[in-house]
Amino acid sequence: GAGVSQSPSNKVTEKGKDVELRCDPISGHTALYWYRQSLGQGLEFLIYFQGNSAPDKSGLPSDRFSAERTGGSVSTLTIQRTQQEDSAVYLCASSLAVRDHIYFGPGTRLLVL
Amino acid sequence: AQKITQTQPGMFVQEKEAVTLDCTYDTSDQSYGLFWYKQPSSGEMIFLIYQGSYDEQNATEGRYSLNFQKARKSANLVISASQLGDSAMYFCAMREPASGGTSYGKLTFGQGTILTVHP
Numbered sequence: 416g417a418g419v420s421q422s423p424s425n426k427v428t429e430k431g432k433d434v435e436l437r438c439d440p441i442s443g444h445t446a447l448y449w450y451r452q453s454l455g456q457g458l459e460f461l462i463y464f465q466g467n468s469a470p471d472k473s474g475l476p477s478d479r480f481s482a483e484r485t486g487g488s489v490s491t492l493t494i495q496r497t498q499q500e501d502s503a504v505y506l507c508a509s510s511l512a513v514r515d516h517i518y519f520g521p522g523t524r525l526l527v528l
Numbered sequence: 529a530q531k532i533t534q535t536q537p538g539m540f541v542q543e544k545e546a547v548t549l550d551c552t553y554d555t556s557d558q559s560y561g562l563f564w565y566k567q568p569s570s571g572e573m574i575f576l577i578y579q580g581s582y583d584e585q586n587a588t589e590g591r592y593s594l595n596f597q598k599a600r601k602s603a604n605l606v607i608s609a610s611q612l613g614d615s616a617m618y619f620c621a622m623r624e625p626a627s628g629g630t631s632y633g634k635l636t637f638g639q640g641t642i643l644t645v646h647p
Contacts, residue, residue, distance in 0.1 A: 457638060457640050460634050465633075
């Protein structure tokens with residue numbers, strides 16, 4: 416079956432512009448995660464959706480970052496007024512509840528000029 | 529305090545030899561899960577192996593095994609018979625219950641270990 420997909424695969428934007436990153440999780444997966452990975456670094460947690468529960472937004476670095484998940488499936492991560500330090504690979508992942516493995520998408524490479 | 533600690537920024541191993549990548553974790557929960565992922569230069573995150581905190585046996589997946597020592601809070605990855613294609617970044621991660629304990633929360637990652645396999 417299809418894995419986690421993300422679009423766009425690459426995004427170049429100018430400082431101050433808004434960007435939207437999309438994630439399509441594996442069908443039926445109730446949990447969805449967004450992570451950020453800067454060059455040569457580990458994965459920084461951003462936000463986590465689990466079913467109908469309130470999302471865990473504890474990793475969002477500022478109020479310029481927001482995410483939503485519509486209909487328990489597709490998720491959009493929005494970065495407003497982008498800054499150069501927002502440049503990174505944004506990874507989405509999904510899993511079934513509880514003990515299932517977590518599957519990652521290929522990521523969106525964001526470059527803010 | 530770091531939740532997941534990988535103390536080896538880089539490791540080198542000869543092809544066909546075994547290598548151990550270290551991972552220690554910090555949690556007060558009794559129920560948690562430990563994961564290892566491989567990230568080659570292409571950037572994809574590849575799931576390797578999973579160990580549940582209540583699993584009595586160490587997890588194994590082909591050439592990968594997880595040396596789980598619960599009392600020491602360590603979950604080291606052992607790769608046997610290393611291959612050139614094993615050269616990559618390796619991440620250890622832990623999943624704990626979400627607040628309220630009704631479901632599992634986010635996955636927290638270590639900083640990673642770069643493994644280089646020499647021919």
